[in-house]
Amino acid sequence: MDYLEFKIKCLDEFREILIAELSEIGFDSFLETEEGIDIYAPSESFDREAFEGVIEKYREEGRIEVFEGTMAKVNWNEEWEKNYDPIAVDDLVYVRASFHEPKPGFKHEIVINPKMSFGTGHHATTFQMLRHQGMLDHRGKRVLDVGSGTGILAIMAHLLGAREVEAFDIDDWCVENGNENFDLNGLKTRMGLGTIREIKPKGPFDLILANINKNVLLDEMKIYADLLVPKGYLLLSGFYTEDIDDLMEVASPLGLSLINKQSKDNWAALILQKS
Known part of the structure; x- marks a missing residue:
């Protein structure tokens, strides 16, 4: 082809x-x-x-x-290896491919094989989600990663001490790649295939991570709210800064309050907390 x-x-x-x-x-x-x-x-x-x-x-x-x-x-893997560089999120985490050497000075390291699934840490949305994860206590928590892509956010939750991590994506290529990345990083979870309505994850969850796009987030916001424990956190990205008001218009009536926001290259990321 x-x-x-x-x-x-x-x-x-x-x-x-x-x-x-x-x-x-x-x-x-x-x-x-x-x-x-x-x-x-x-x-x-x-x-x-x-x-x-x-x-x-x-x-x-x-x-x-x-x-x-x-x-x-x-051979996309070969082409990507020529062009893929590691990234650093502050001193929180160093994200590298398996063909790169480790680098000291970071609290955590994630190894992602660059197989074209979305979410390697280079995009502003993934970068900000990782940074927001570093602000929250994951120890002993149940975490749900919606639209997991490469699995990088699920892996970060595991490294931060989550007791249980559930992840899924609608793309079978992402699921295959994500499970390989889980193995590389010691995460025993297997990524599911389907939408949140098809997967039907069983709550409650202490943290929900959703780096998707505005329309999907708006459509699924009530599902996220229903799956969260009281005082649980919902981390969102995948939309522009000018979309924040539209998202909060739907989130606020569901008892979700904005407690932190950031932006990078006009891409926004939010931390919401359930009342």
Whole structure:
């Protein structure tokens, strides 16, 4: 199967925005370059209308130029290894691939094999979720990771002392990759496949982690609230700073209060607490 290849030139601050939005419309592989990003999608399932909609949305502001081509199927793991760098979240955690050397000076280390599932720590939403996790006591707690991706947040919960971690995702590739990453980091949990309504996790949970997107968060907010213990915490990301009011309009009547927020590259992250 051939892949469509798009070399996109853009301003630095638009790389992560484009990666996040394009990942939702069928692009499964991304490589950051000096000028922007290279992105790839299977030609047979490519949605050109959706792609052009995303590009036009940011073209002028992001100074976007697009160059299109085709290529044969690629060994994405090999390509990613050439371009994947470790990241550090303060002194809390060092996130590296298995082919990188450990680095001292951090409280925790997470090893993630870079197999293109979303959530390696490089994106602003994942970075902020990890930082927020470091602010909360996980010891002896039950934690639910909604839309787990690579499993990085579930692994962080495990490292922070959670008694039990449950995780799931709607993408079978994420589930396979996530379970491999769980094994690498000593987490015995197996990731489930499906939506929260299909998985039907059995609460209550002390912490719920949901790094998805605004529409899913709004749709599932009541489920999160119902699954939380009183005084439990809901950590949210995957949306822009201008979306915070819309989310709180739904969360507040459910007894969820905002106790902390942060933003990075216009991506927001919230800690809510159930009354």
